Amino acid sequence: xxxxxxxxxxxxxxxxxxxxxxxxxxxxxxxxxxxxxxxxxxxxxxxxxxxxxxxxxxxxxxxxxxxxxxxxxxxxxxxxxxxxxxxxxxxxxxxxxxxxxxxxxxxxxxxxxxxxxxxxxxxxxxxxxxxxxxxxxxxxxxxxxxxxxxxxxxxxxxxxxxxxxxxxxxxxxxxxxxxxxxxxxxxxxxxxxxxxxxxxxxxxxxxxxxxxxxxxxxxxxxxxxxxxxxxxxxxxxxxx
Numbered sequence: 634x635x636x637x638x639x640x641x642x643x644x645x646x647x648x649x650x651x652x653x654x655x656x657x658x659x660x661x662x663x664x665x666x667x668x669x670x671x672x673x674x675x676x677x678x679x680x681x682x683x684x685x686x687x688x689x690x691x692x693x694x695x696x697x698x699x700x701x702x703x704x705x706x707x708x709x710x711x712x713x714x715x716x717x718x719x720x721x722x723x724x725x726x727x728x729x730x731x732x733x734x735x736x737x738x739x740x741x742x743x744x745x746x747x748x749x750x751x752x753x754x755x756x757x758x759x760x761x762x763x764x765x766x767x768x769x770x771x772x773x774x775x776x777x778x779x780x781x782x783x784x785x786x787x788x789x790x791x792x793x794x795x796x797x798x799x800x801x802x803x804x805x806x807x808x809x810x811x812x813x814x815x816x817x818x819x820x821x822x823x824x825x826x827x828x829x830x831x832x833x834x835x836x837x838x839x840x841x842x843x844x845x846x847x848x849x850x851x852x853x854x855x856x857x858x859x860x861x862x863x864x865x866x867x868x869x870x871x872x873x
Contacts, residue, residue, distance in 0.1 A: 657774065658826045669713075671708075674867060679734060735754055762786045779821060806852070816861075836866070841863065
């Protein structure tokens, strides 16, 4: 995360601590079996890339293959089932995650010994169904710390898997993704019990467990062995 994002997170955290210190709030919050709210999130999406085993990068003039991560955002409805004040089951019904990455290919022109670059944009929009176990400390006045872990299933609502990708024009060729994705999430955060609602700040990492690359044997597909999603998400949650 950049220095500016860390500063903003620190400012929000300090402001929340100051607000939550003004009296004791929501004393009966943990007595309720169900809680509902929403989450506003910033995400930074990337890929774990595995290069094709049988592809000779130097011989085929491809010098490098890298992923440039890009920012995005996520919107979701938050639901929580309380087993007790320290353990909860949380899920979204569902959340919508807008993500973006660039896959950058650097080639060497053997005729004049110069390099050139192709950058292919990948912009999935996932309808996510996460199921997460939240384990929280006891309240310290109006705040508490927590950890969170679980599984996530997603469907790419903007999938281009059926697009004709056989065009000889390299500029028109795209990197196709499979529609489903599945993985695990882990992270943690802080809950602040304010006067009328509970406010949370959360950072988590999502790691894909399946290869989402749809290989059609094009020039841009051949070097890729597999792509697994990697997404950092910073969320602000509001629950009543």
